[in-house]
Structures are given as C-alpha cells and as structure tokens.
Amino acid sequence: MRQPSAFLVRVWLASLSLSLGVHAHPFVEQPKGIELHIPRTASGASIEHKTSFSSFSFEPAFWVEFFGNASQPNELTFQLLSHIIERGVQPTIRPGGITMDSLIFDASASDPVRTMNEEGGVYRTTVGPAYYESWSNFPTGTKFVSTLNFGNESLDIARDMAVASAQYQRDKILYFELGNEPTNYPPERWDNSTEAYIRQWQDWTESIDEAVEGDLSRGKWWASSATTDNTSLHVRPADLIPAGVDSTGQVSEYSIHSYAFSTCDPKRAALATIPNILNHTELVRYADEEIYPSAKAALDSGKGWVIGEFNSISCSGAPNVSDTFAQALWVVDVQLIYAVRNASAVYLHQGATLVFQSSQQVNEAADDGSPGYSTYDLFYPRDSSKRGHARALPSYVSQLFLAEALNTPETRVRALETPEGLSEDHFSAYAFYSDGALRKLALINMQLYFANSTSDHTVSFDVSQHCGPQGKAWVKRMTAPYVDTGETELVTWAGQSFENGSPIGRVEVEEVRRNGIVEVKGSEAVLVLFNEGDVYGW
C-alpha cells in the first residue's frame, strides 16, 4: 500500500456517498469527466492476440545499414529493439519489400550488397551466408519470414534463397513468402489472369517445398502480399481466395499491404498532411473499404490474415509529417484498428527511398546515392548526409505504447464508441481484455495541437467505474509538446525519451486520483492500466 492516507480518504468518501445514497454530496468533489461505455466482458471483442502482433518489415537492400553484420551488429537498432522486447512482446521480422524481388543468394557472397546506378536505384541485392548468420544477433526467440524473389521469374533464384534460409536458420523461420506486391508486377506475365498467377505460385511453392529439407516450408506460405490497388491483374486476397489459391493447402496466412497515403506523386503528396493522417474516420474508412474485404475473405476461408507491410505514407513518407510526433499517434491508432479487425499481426515497414519506385516521388536518395532513409521509419539506423545523425524518431515511442498494451498473452481488443460531445474524426479509444476481463484502456486524442493553437483540446475522462475495489488505476502517457514536434528528445513515453537508444528521464506513472479522472491533451495518447501488476518498469 503506497499511500495509506489517500486510500483511507477514498474509502471514507465512498462509504459516505453510499450511506447517503446520493451522488451529489456537497463535500465530495464530483467527477466531471466524460464516461466511456466499456463493456465489462470481452464478448464481441477481437480474436486473442499473440505478443507478436506488432511486428516489423525491413527493406532487405538496407539490411546492413539497419542491422550491421554478424560480427558488428548496429548497436542503436538492437538497443531500440531490446526496449520493445523487454516489455514482454516478440515481434517477428520480415526482411521484405520491393527489393526482395531482386534479392539473390550467392553462396560465395557475404553481407548483403546492393548493385545500384548513380542515383541510388537498386537493381539487385546479393546476399551470402553472412546475411542469414546476422539473424542470430536478434534477441532469443525472434522469428523470421523467409522472403523469396518472385520478380526475376527464376525458380532457381527463389529456390536457392529458400534452401539457404533453411540451411542457416531453419529454427528461426515461421513463414515463407514468394514475391512482394504482385499488384505491381507487369500483368502481361500472366496475361491479366488470376488463374495463371495462381498456377505459377502453386507450381513454385510446390517445387520449393521439395527442395527445402524436411518439409519446412510446406503449408507455411503467405499468399497474396498485394497492395490494395485494383490493378488489371487481380491478386488481392479477396481475388485469390475465390480463385482457389489454397486448393493445394499451402497457405498459412494471407498478407495484404496497407498504405492509405502516399508521396509517390504530387497529387497524393498534397494529401499526405498531418491533419489527414490523424483523421480517425478516414483511417477506419480505409481499413474497412480497402483492407477488410480481403481480411474477411481470409477469415471466412478459415485462415488468418496479416498486414504484411504497412506504413502511413508510401514512397518513404513525407518530411515534416511522418518524422513528427503525428506519426506516433498514427501508428498506435492504425495498429489497434487492425487488431480490432482480427489481423494476426501487422508488419510496420522500415527502409529508405527506392528511386525506381516512382519517377515523380517527393523523396530521393542522397546525392551520392547513399540511402535516404524513409521519414516514416522509427529510427535512422546510421548517420547519413540525407537525414543527419543516427537516432530514434518521434514515432519510436509508439512501439513502447503498443508493447505495454499488448504484452499480456491472448489479449482481446475492442474499439469503443465515441462518447457524445467528442469528434469521431479526432478521437479513438480501445479496451484490452485478458481472461475475459478488462485490463487496459487506450485513449487517443487526435485533435491537432500546434504551437499556435488557441486551445490544447484537453478532454477529461472518468474511468472510476472500471477501477478495482480499491478505486485504483495507473496511467502512462505518450506525449510531445506539439503534434508536429520533430525533436525526439522532446517526445516521451511515461516520462522517458529515447533519441540515442538509451532511456533518458525517470519512468513516470500517474496514479488516477479518487475522482477517477484521466486527462488527455490534444495530440496525446494514454494507456490506462487497471491492474498494478501490469504497470511495466515500476
């Protein structure tokens, strides 16, 4: 018991108001907060989530920049990863993305090497055994997706990668994936025919199963990996499932990629703004209209689905948008939107500008062709002429928030209704259940708070009804001075900032006072914990 006197006062006040049978006793400070409707049981909430729900995708061409090599791992990366994992979660790693479709294994090669033009365009990434050996630098228990090149249309290339991955790291492989975003392949390769695509995919996965020792890949395949684009080759899960992609029983999960905003061309770049990426109504619309039909097709077929790759703004983000605190709020909200829609996992993409992706994109590589790290990344893994010193970005803390929200195994998540008086566009809330009981609550106030704002948009919530018998709850806060804050040292999770990989500052846990009020400022998110044992790091 930390504060016996406060506790006694609360009991006394509670019994006083009970004995008087009224709510409005003149001596009792009245809760003035907004009450949320939070069902007490998990009935109707999501599937039970694994602690691998929040996972990562890394563009393989930049593997060495992000992770170093087997003998010299990138310290910043592994430090940042360790803070996430020590909170009790276990992200899976997908070395995937566009450059996986020109990735080649060569037994005589070593660390990954890019073959590029002068502008930094990546034609090929060659990896040797050292690439797979570097997987051993990840914390114990880390699992991987073995990603294979479908883009070069060479079964030998794809099969050699699969065999090498199994030879060097068979215990670490959870899934196999053949090709990235077939929606972007030349459709002539299959004459616009979904059936022809499926035939080749089934032939190759079958041949690879036979080549990989011990049936490691059989039935472990991700299928689709499409973007949401309605291209002339229809290969999203919603297209592939009715066309029979799983007729040979190869599919483990269906993967779809989610990028609601883009800087690939000027028209879409104009829409990639902080107000737009923090419009919750629009984020939900995209999830329901673009993603959910494929998710539902997967679930109805009895298989799971994942967001195999996603981030806020395709073509490497938007400077001054995705490298600000707005991105942290976006990550938390979007991951929970997909948790509620029963994704088995979501793989947040990290990488750098790919100059072949679009000739009219906003971002570019550095002048000397060195990587122009994506501004939606959680961190810049190395010093670079384009992005400055290696550091965590403001969005890094989103992973700590999500880790502490989802670290209880078998957590079920529910989106709460927007209480009256709050804007649907600017508010979202999620309840977390474990063993059927309410354990945690996320409150995200997405009202924009800039330095020039005339109000800080603070909302007071009353959570007293959901506190335990002792009327207690604890709060951790993800905050920054403003929504567009770009300085990582000013962005905190529970009082700590992480710019250079080490936590700065003391852990701050707020105890909910006896009136049950939790205040959340505009452009801020909090995690409310109803069990003291769930308060990490205290």
Ligand SMILES: *[C@@H]1O[C@H](CO)[C@@H](O)[C@H](O)[C@H]1NC(C)=O
């Ligand atoms: C690993 O990377 C370091 C630093 O870049 C380099 O000096 C070393 O030669 C590399 N090791 C191997 C085995 O390639």
Ligand SMILES: *[C@@H]1O[C@H](CO)[C@@H](O)[C@H](O)[C@H]1NC(C)=O
């Ligand atoms: C693989 O395809 C890419 C283009 O997608 C091409 O630049 C590269 O040369 C191809 N590699 C091989 C080994 O065929």
Ligand SMILES: *[C@@H]1O[C@H](CO)[C@@H](O)[C@H](O)[C@H]1NC(C)=O
């Ligand atoms: C594929 O579809 C596109 C768009 O519908 C069409 O323009 C193209 O001619 C088709 N290609 C083939 C090979 O059928």
Ligand SMILES: *[C@@H]1O[C@H](CO)[C@@H](O)[C@H](O)[C@H]1NC(C)=O
């Ligand atoms: C996809 O595009 C085709 C035309 O190419 C159209 O007939 C179809 O309705 C579209 N599907 C969706 C889901 O938008």
Ligand SMILES: *[C@@H]1O[C@H](CO)[C@@H](O)[C@H](O)[C@H]1NC(C)=O
């Ligand atoms: C948020 O998005 C919805 C759906 O796209 C739109 O109708 C609404 O006007 C947007 N709200 C704001 C404040 O931009």
Ligand SMILES: *[C@@H]1O[C@H](CO)[C@@H](O)[C@H](O)[C@H]1NC(C)=O
């Ligand atoms: C981002 O903001 C900085 C500082 O306000 C400004 O100098 C820069 O031009 C902006 N960059 C872009 C791409 O808008």
Ligand SMILES: *[C@@H]1O[C@H](CO)[C@@H](O)[C@H](O)[C@H]1NC(C)=O
């Ligand atoms: C998610 O799964 C739960 C539990 O099976 C189910 O009740 C719920 O309807 C599903 N939600 C969606 C959006 O599919």
Ligand SMILES: *[C@@H]1O[C@H](CO)[C@@H](O)[C@H](O)[C@H]1NC(C)=O
């Ligand atoms: C307030 O600041 C934001 C971000 O810098 C800017 O977009 C907006 O136009 C400003 N609003 C006013 C009223 O000056």
